[in-house]
Amino acid sequence: MITTLYPLQFLAEKVGGERVRVVNLTPPGAEPHDWQPGARDIISILEADLFTYNGSGFEPWVDRVLEEAHENEILNATDALRQDLSLGEGKGPADPHVWLDPGLYLKQAVAVKHALAAIDPEGDAQYSENLASLERDLKALEAEMEKGLSACALNVFVINHASFGYLARRFGLEQLSISGLSPEAEASPAKLRGLVNQIEDSGIGYVFFESLVSPRVAETLANEVGAQTLELNPLAGLTSEDQDAGEDYFSVMRSNLDNLKKALQCR
Ligand SMILES: [Zn+2]
Structure with missing residues (x-):
């Protein structure tokens, strides 16, 4: 197969x-x-x-x-x-x-x-x-x-490309993305300005970058708003190191949950 x-x-x-x-x-x-x-x-x-x-x-x-x-x-x-x-x-x-x-x-x-x-x-x-x-x-x-994401100070997060839409929908969250559905698309200056405003208004403290995509854009945005970066893994692929370390769908989803809880300030 x-x-x-x-x-x-x-x-x-x-x-x-x-x-x-x-x-x-x-x-x-x-x-x-x-x-x-x-x-x-x-x-x-x-x-x-x-x-x-x-x-x-x-x-x-x-x-x-x-x-x-x-x-x-x-x-x-x-x-x-x-x-x-x-x-x-x-x-x-x-x-x-x-x-x-x-x-x-x-x-x-x-x-x-x-x-x-x-x-x-x-x-x-x-x-x-x-x-x-x-x-x-x-x-x-x-x-x-469901339990981990049920009591959080924030319900909105920022990520490189819009890969977490279904997760966001399932758990009542909102995803803001820098580059839309394609990881390589460039965000326009107007879109970045809009994101900066949204981040500052909502008190977001973390910008997520993704494992297989360069973190550069996420870092630039995070610097701009005085936020930190954190990793979310959309799991479309694992690296050989991940696989050698025994990571799989479940372990990565649990790391994602931990990082989401941190960024959203969940209890
Ligand atoms: Zn993707």
């Missing part, structure tokens, strides 16, 4: 367990927004029993590649949660970062489970069991986040 980005790889490994060999296309440390498949990647996509991609615009190259794919199973992991994908619609591209809301991530896991059971019916019972265990863990994380 081939996946396009870390959150899908993690789901596939959890749900597939020992029955499934998962190969993730984006290498550790790469910013998956910018990634493009090479010839070898395209061949592996076309040859895989199951190819799972996030959809919702995260892999702009995928339509071109899938024109040639018809032999194998293809899963768009956000297809099943279309009604949840309201963010960003009507004003440019939809927000693809659904995995940062544990409830939406669970829906992606269910879609992966159905796709695996369809190509390997004998594994169905095992996949169901694995999914149930993942579901318990995701619900526990969601409850922890």
Whole structure:
């Protein structure tokens, strides 16, 4: 089975367990927004029993590649949660970062489970069991986040690119972003001035930067308003160091929760 980005790889490994060999296309440390498949990647996509991609615009190259794919199973992991994908619609591209809301991530896991059971019916019972265990863990994380973010002095945070929209929506927060949905987009001077005003008005003390994106812009903005910087990890990819240190979706989400609680001054 081939996946396009870390959150899908993690789901596939959890749900597939020992029955499934998962190969993730984006290498550790790469910013998956910018990634493009090479010839070898395209061949592996076309040859895989199951190819799972996030959809919702995260892999702009995928339509071109899938024109040639018809032999194998293809899963768009956000297809099943279309009604949840309201963010960003009507004003440019939809927000693809659904995995940062544990409830939406669970829906992606269910879609992966159905796709695996369809190509390997004998594994169905095992996949169901694995999914149930993942579901318990995701619900526990969601409850922890709900509790941790329920009593905070602030409900607004500032981040490099607008990757935390679903998380913000789920937990009643507001996300202000420097560069919108694309990590590499430059913010206009007018937009930066607006952000500076909003930060000063709301008493925000931290500007978040992201693990795989240069912290330069976040640092500049933080200096401008006398704030500090803190890391949030949108988890689209992990670095090799993260992986060697045993980090995974759950550990990174818990670090994100700790940093959000710090920035939002939660009790
Ligand atoms: Zn992103």
